[in-house]
Amino acid sequence: MSFNQLTCPRCGxxxxxxxxxxxxxxxxxxVTGGIVLIERKNEPKGxxxxxxxxxxxxxxxxxxxxxxxxxxxxxxxxxxxxGCYSDPARDPRQHTISTVFVAEASGTPVAADDAxxxxxxxxxxxxxxxxxxHRKILDDYLRFRKRSSSP
Structure with missing residues (x-):
């Protein structure tokens, strides 16, 4: 269990x-033609x-x-x-746990918000x-697709 020590401003x-x-x-x-990737506006960029x-x-x-x-x-x-991805080093900003979904969409994607x-x-x-x-996640996705398309 990780914790920080703080000092109470009232009693010390x-x-x-x-x-x-x-x-x-x-x-x-x-989507038709592949999958959607965004170029991030904020750090870490890419x-x-x-x-x-x-x-x-x-x-x-x-x-x-x-x-x-x-x-x-x-x-x-x-x-x-x-799947879920929980390596404490997966996000350089802080420890995150990502739940990753695969979804379908139609239409024309347009970058907005943080993209x-x-x-x-x-x-x-x-x-x-x-x-x-995300490279590891996409490698897992490619294996998932291969298993799903196998008879």
Whole structure:
């Protein structure tokens, strides 16, 4: 269990402040021609899956739908769980735990919110360098697709 020691401003006693990982979601959005990747506006900059932090009182599924809409302007459907990623080093800013979904969308993706731009990448031509642990996530996704298409 990780915690910081704080001093109470009223009495001067040491108080423990517990630290927990932050819940996030990432979404692999399948569209005609491949999957949607965003170029991040904020640090760490680079290419990434659409996603973000789960708001208090929000389900993981609702967060995925909201983040997809905010960053890509797409409404996603057929939300499926790919997995959870919890390596404390996955995000250089802080410890996060990401629940990753695969979803489908139709329409034209448009970069918005935290996305500076976006591209649809064919699954056979995904970039090698991605932010966070998104390369590992996409490798898992490619294995998942291969298993799903096997008889």
């Amino acid at each position: 006693e040491q108080v423990r402040q517990y630290r927990n990982p932050f819940p996030t979601v990432d979404i692999i959005i399948e 290419w990434a899956l659409p996603g973000g932090f789960v708001d208090y009182g929000e389900t993981l599924e609702a967060a995925a739908i909201r983040e997809a809409r905010e960053e890509t302007s797409l409404h996603i459907t057929n939300l499926r769980l790919l 500076a731009s976006l591209l649809v990448y064919p699954v056979t031509g995904l970039p090698a360098l991605l932010c966070f642990d």
